Amino acid sequence: MRPDGRTRLLGKVKGLPVRLHGISKRYGRRSPWILRGVDLAVGPGELVRIEGANGSGKSTLLRLIAGVEPPSAGRVEVTGRRAYVPERFPPALPFDAQTYLHHLGRIHGLSAAEAARRAGHWLDRFGIADRAGTPLSELSKGTCQKVAVAQALLAEADVLLLDEAWTGLDQAARATLDEAAAERAARGGRVLFVDHDPNRLAGLTTFAHAVRGGELRLVETAAEEGPLVRVEVEGELPEWLPGTPVRKPLEDGATLLEVRARHSDALLRLLLTGRRPAHIRSVRQEEAQ
Structure with a gap:
């Protein structure tokens, strides 16, 4: 489950460009399974940390997504171009x-x-x-x-994979x-x-998953907790925005975006530097109720 209670199970997610369906991997028929029955869905704008002990299968997982290696079982679906920095x-x-x-x-x-x-x-x-x-x-x-x-x-x-880069x-x-x-x-x-540094990209990571015993488990984070940032913006907005903010139309045609503070930097960056930069009227932070 996601921290906000919404499921991250593959069957409940649609239109995601990176999907792993029951991925398993081992090197040889008699070798132990490195990964077993892994499901994962990664959407546009997500910055996902993969963690785990040395030898747990983190690098193997990235290689499978990169297309460098095939899975022993299951299916990898990637939409768009991939770029990979190997270990x-x-x-x-x-x-x-x-x-x-x-x-x-x-x-x-x-x-x-x-x-x-x-x-x-x-x-x-x-x-x-x-x-x-x-x-x-x-x-x-x-x-x-x-x-x-x-x-x-x-x-x-479209898909950037960084293995201890x-x-x-x-x-x-x-x-x-x-x-x-x-x-x-x-x-x-x-x-x-x-990455070995537990603070790498802290505050920007949208999800973290840990590889343990061949399984991939969502790490509970404060991704959906903490203060809200409210952004009033004018102009046409992309269908997807970092943090998936709540959109509230204003009477004058502008839009109020509400997003958790951990996503606000990425949101503002996209609004200011996107293909169609928006006009930001105000930004204010308020504690979550």
């Missing part, structure tokens, strides 16, 4: 950083010019533009990790990845991540 990035590839990112951009369907532009953007944003022409095999582990993250972010994918990054790069993950979700992307 371990193979640096021994015959590319320099710029060429590798450009190549991945082309694989994601970008034009040559757009792939080059985005590659340059992320190299610069991660502070490694001066390493653009350096072969991957000659880069430090930290710089390689920045390239690994950049290849996923430049895709602007912050590991090996410096503090500035971790902050950049935090911001990028939140931006992707705020724009309607579906972000699933694994």
